[in-house]
Amino acid sequence: MVILPDGLHQGESRVKVVFSEEHRQHFPQAELWMGEFVTPFERPSRMEYVLRRLKQRGFNDIIAPGRLDMKPVRKLHDRGYLTFLRTAWDQWIAEGGRGEIIPTSFPMRRMQQRVPRHIDGKAGYYTLATETAITAGTWAAAQASAAVALTAQGLVAGGQAAAFALCRPPGHHAATDMYGGYCFLNNAAIAAQAFIDGGAERVAILDVDFHHGNGTQDIFYRRSDVLFCSLHGRPQDAFPYFLGYKDEVGAGEGEGFNVNYPMPPETGFDVWGRALDDACRRIRRYRPDALVVSLGVDAFKEDPISFFRLESEDFRTCGARIAGLKRPTLFVMEGGYAIEAIGLNTVNVLEGFLGG
């Protein structure tokens, strides 16, 4: 084993990274934010900041994903939804769409939950939030992102202690049949399903992104083979607003296997860290065969769209506590928008995990 000058170890203890350049095919020009069209916070350059920091810190083992295995994808996502994602752009253009796909009409309270034929209605049916525009390359990028997650999952299932899926677009808001919050396919959920399909009896998902992982919660809400724990801004104040309360504990078979830690504005590491400890205790008791971490770094104090107060060093502590669970661990990239710092914060989690 080589000891690098910065004290990091190189060798089999390194976290392997999976990444695909295909994410670039998804680059919407606009996001509707507080009444204005702005450049989307979730943008391609995010990946460059993470990659730069990874390389700086000696994470040089970066591999491209294999072809996307649709089997676990089809198990979790609705057929009509997948067809919609695949065909939406062509239909939009055929029906006169000029700009990016942003629906304007939704199946709200006391309305029919039937899929319309018109693309504006169809997109409205399948979305949960309008900040997320669909463009020509969105489906290709979403597939590549899921392939990144599954390739990294394969490394862990194959005996690697840990891997990092540098996914873009992110996934944790994507539900069985809904996109939004920048997400289309639920990468972390798909990876968890792949662990189960590969023989794991129990998988835990720890979601430390600032936003509630509503999609992941929804997908596994009635299942006991996947434990979902999420630390996030409370729904009264934070996107996705309509899920993520403490009393959402799972249903049926899944009762007791969904754990939410909603927290108020200005929450710092004192409180956040206690929630993390509690989540780690629950995960330890669950004895999962594998752990999937939905790794967003938007709990950072300088994140432009979030309201927690974590310092960069806190992400190191977070990684160390995750390592304390001593489980085969797959990190899946989610959010983080303080663009200059997302490399530092993300890699801090990985280094904390490695004991650096």
Ligand code: FKS
């Ligand atoms: C507030 C609007 C909120 C949407 C925020 C989406 C957050 C996405 C994310 C993910 F990990 F999925 F990327 N805008 N005015 O960070 O959770």
Ligand code: ZN
């Ligand atoms: Zn987030």
